[in-house]
Amino acid sequence: MQNVKVVFAYKRGFRRFWVVASVIWLSLALAVFWGGPEFSMAFLEWGVAPVALVYAIGAATVWIIEGFARPD
Structure with a gap:
């Protein structure tokens, strides 16, 4: 039988990793493109x-992986 709590724990872990990586990425993009000629467009494209x-x-x-993990 499938343990649903474990699946949700993995989702939360991946989402937290994504948030941390996104904050770092956006900070770097902001530092690189700040004050540039086309700041808003470059930040949207690269950040x-x-x-x-x-x-x-x-x-x-x-979504795809969960579709395969559900019991019939």
């Missing part, structure tokens, strides 16, 4: 877009 893309890929992967 925000990768963070959102990684989250979407992670959510899709978890």
Whole structure:
């Protein structure tokens, strides 16, 4: 039988890792593009877009894996 609490614990752990990595990534992107000629566009392209893309890929992967883990 599947232990649901363990699955949720893994989700929380991955989400916390994503939050920490995203904060670091956004801080670095902010430091690099701050005061540049096209700050807002560059920050959206190189800061925000990768963070959102990684989250979407992670959510899709978890959704697929959970689909295989459910009992029939």
